[in-house]
Amino acid sequence: MERHFYTGKGIGVAMLDTGIYPHIDFGDRIWGFCDFVSNKKQIYDDNGHGTCVAGILGGSGAASDGRYRGMAPECGLVALKVLDRFGNGSRVDVLRAFSWIIMNREQYRIRVVNISVGTTYRTRNDHDDLVRGVEKLWDEGLVVVAAAGNQGPDPGSVTAPGCSKKIITVGSSDMLTGERAVSGRGPTFECVCKPDLVAPGKRITACAPGKGNPYGVKSGTSMSTPLVSGAVALALQKDPLLTNVDIKMMLRDSSVDMGLPRNLQGWGKFDCKKFLSL
DSSP states (O other), rough: OOOOOOOTTTTTEEEEESOOOOOGGTTEEEEEEEEEEOOOOOBBBBBSHHHHHHHHHOOOOGGGTTTEEEESTTEEEEEEEETOOOOOOOOHHHHHHHHHHHHHHHHHHEEEEEEOHHHHHHHHHHHHHHHHHHHHHHHOOOOOEEEOOSSSSSTTTTTTTOOSSEEEEEETSSSSSSTTTTSOOOOTOOOOOSSEEOOOOEEEEEEEOOSOOOEEEOHHHHHHHHHHHHHHHHHHHHHHTOOOOHHHHHHHHHHHHHHSSSHHHTBBBBHHHHHHHH
């Protein structure tokens, strides 16, 4: 029987983060870059978080003979820098990035938006602006995947915009209980159960910027989120007609129950093989 392997080829994924380093694992697949922090034209990442997220999502593993390959190693990467070198950013820059995605989605073939950032928002207006912005992306037909944040374990600790009821929110399956129980959990302001699902996020090895060690180790829901985003790129390559609602229901139906409360684990743990088989 003929076997088909999906790599995410032809699918553009926009990533809101600290930027991206031109790592060997990305080859010529950095399709776009826009710096909303310093307005620089040259591709860069002065923090490392964005490069790690991009590696988990779409690194080829070239520098490790395939050992540290990302989920969708042939997808197109569109890096939108909304965080500075300290990992700080503004609501205004995030909203500008949302508008940029809508304006440029066709040019860069963007089908997926990965948001491995979140805020505990200072005011309800800040929260509402971010949620409205991310839900506009969803309403445009994009698959939006956001981190639940690392503000747990208290209830109501999912960060914005991951608290949106429409988008797909990801927590860390290995950071739900015990000493490292930091994965954000619901319910949200609107009493919506969140996260939607969980995926591994503890001590994940992925691409690092600079000329030293090509890989580094990071933990958090930021690392869990691109695992799901990359798998979504694979599914969209397999069937480009899938809608964002289709994808969300496929994730629901393929998640594995961990036996934990709904506001802790969501539908359950992400199962890539089961997800792609649907």
